[in-house]
Amino acid sequence: MVKPASRVEQIPPYLFARIDKMKEEVRKEGIDLIDFSIGDPDIPTPPHIIEKMQEAIKDPRNHKYPSYEGMIEYRRAVSNWYHKRFGVKLNPEHEVVALIGSKEGIAHMPWAYIGNGDVVLVPSPGYPVYKISTLLAGGIPHILPLREQNRFLPQFDNVPDDVLKKAKILFINYPNNPTGAHADDSFYENVIDIAKKYNILICHDAAYSEIAYDGYQPKSILQFDKEKQYSVEFHSLSKTYCMTGWRIGFAVGNQDAIFNLTKLKTNIDSGVFQAIQYAAIEALEGKQDSVEALKKIFQRRRDMTVDGLLSAGIKVSKPLATFYIWAKVPEGYTSASFCEKLIKEKGIVVTPGNGFGDEGEGYFRISITINEKRIGEAIERLKTMKL
Numbered sequence: 333m334v335k336p337a338s339r340v341e342q343i344p345p346y347l348f349a350r351i352d353k354m355k356e357e358v359r360k361e362g363i364d365l366i367d368f369s370i371g372d373p374d375i376p377t378p379p380h381i382i383e384k385m386q387e388a389i390k391d392p393r394n395h396k397y398p399s400y401e402g403m404i405e406y407r408r409a410v411s412n413w414y415h416k417r418f419g420v421k422l423n424p425e426h427e428v429v430a431l432i433g434s435k436e437g438i439a440h441m442p443w444a445y446i447g448n449g450d451v452v453l454v455p456s457p458g459y460p461v462y463k464i465s466t467l468l469a470g471g472i473p474h475i476l477p478l479r480e481q482n483r484f485l486p487q488f489d490n491v492p493d494d495v496l497k498k499a500k501i502l503f504i505n506y507p508n509n510p511t512g513a514h515a516d517d518s519f520y521e522n523v524i525d526i527a528k529k530y531n532i533l534i535c536h537d538a539a540y541s542e543i544a545y546d547g548y549q550p551k552s553i554l555q556f557d558k559e560k561q562y563s564v565e566f567h568s569l570s571k572t573y574c575m576t577g578w579r580i581g582f583a584v585g586n587q588d589a590i591f592n593l594t595k596l597k598t599n600i601d602s603g604v605f606q607a608i609q610y611a612a613i614e615a616l617e618g619k620q621d622s623v624e625a626l627k628k629i630f631q632r633r634r635d636m637t638v639d640g641l642l643s644a645g646i647k648v649s650k651p652l653a654t655f656y657i658w659a660k661v662p663e664g665y666t667s668a669s670f671c672e673k674l675i676k677e678k679g680i681v682v683t684p685g686n687g688f689g690d691e692g693e694g695y696f697r698i699s700i701t702i703n704e705k706r707i708g709e710a711i712e713r714l715k716t717m718k719l
């Protein structure tokens with residue numbers, strides 16, 4: 333056997349691969365699993381988007397290699413959506429690039445900026461790709477703990493000055509996976525000040541910007557970085573339009589950063605299938621009633637789940653955004669031991685908090701991407717559990 337590169341050997345198994353193995357074992361025993369572990373909406377892509385895809389796929393012009401950066405029509409649709417949604421003007425030529433899902437862009441960004449020994453500021457708990465892509469690029473992740481007492485916002489005062497001086501990228505993600513936390517204006521203002529002072533590129537992952545409740549409207553970092561000097565923002569159509577399998581997203585913001593990311597990508601992938609780009613244009617420009625309906629569904633599920641958890645004696649608060657609920661494991665358990673107990677004794681699958689980084693220890697994540705009937709069943713099972 334040929335030995336893989338050490339950069340590959342150092343990668344821990346992808347979080348969900350470990351959970352999948354445990355699920356498989358329990359399923360073999362005939363236990364009915366209620367699975368709250370994966371952030372993949374259970375609701376189908378809206379029909380008008382599918383119809384656009386059906387039409388576009390028949391056109392032979394869409395069967396060819398697409399442009400690397402995305403069709404100009406798609407990039408225009410993105411900038412129009414941005415302007416409507418955030419009041420931010422983008423130049424579709426130079427400030428927008430199509431991505432094969434936002435994960436692809438997030439994973440490639442460190443490759444465009446990070447060399448051996450460069451520092452990347454990475455939140456923990458956090459979406460695992462920030463840290464792994466930093467390591468793959470030869471960089472050093474400096475962990476920013478997200479703690480409940482700080483509303484899961486990083487505290488830059490605790491980061492040594494020499495680390496900030498060496499840092500080239502800062503990853504932030506609000507609304508946040510896995511904590512469900514949101515950021516206020518003063519947080520974004522502070523982040524821009526840090527970026528300005530230490531010359532750091534802010535990479536804001538806004539995959540959940542449209543999944544918010546109780547009238548809350550998440551903001552774009554570009555509303556604060558008006559000259560687009562310091563920031564790039566990653567967006568996804570996956571969650572907003574229930575298109576996780578379609579693989580389309582976009583990055584916007586600082587022109588140099590978009591240029592360098594695109595330059596790297598032209599040597600790795602060959603863009604997004606054009607029929608999918610047409611479907612995505614329809615998603616961004618067509619009727620938005622499905623987004624409103626989706627939010628209502630998730631809001632009901634959120635209320636039901638949080639109330640159910642509280643009645644089962646589990647400490648949790650209601651998130652204003654995302655479809656994740658971040659709950660404390662009961663006293664006497666670790667994240668792993670509690671999640672194992674849940675799956676083995678009650679057939680309930682949740683994600684252990686430490687899977688999102690060491691700072692997630694003591695928590696578990698529930699993804700409310702299953703229907704109310706199943707949520708109700710899970711709550712009934714939970715109430716019978718001896719904690």
Ligand SMILES: Cc1ncc(COP(=O)(O)O)c(C=O)c1O
Binds near residue numbers: 434436459505567581
């Ligand atoms: C925080 C965050 N960012 C990015 C992504 C990637 O989304 P996609 O690649 O489907 O656009 C996810 C997916 O779960 C996520 O949770």
